[in-house]
Amino acid sequence: MPDTPKVKGPASYFPSIEKTYGEPIAHWMTVLERAGPLKHMELVAILKSQHAMGHGHANALVASFLAKP
Structure with a gap:
């Protein structure tokens, strides 16, 4: 039975983010x-202050968002 590759990096937080925040x-x-067009920590601050998101989850989302072309 082949092993499924484990998700790494910011995307590894995605299942928990969806479960915790319901979106x-x-x-x-x-x-x-x-x-x-804001800086990384400015976007993290928006998620934390306006959406009551934890720092780790906010940071993972922003890292993934900014990594996209």
């Missing part, structure tokens, strides 16, 4: 997109 990752990417 799909696409929702959070839209939130970040609508926030405008």
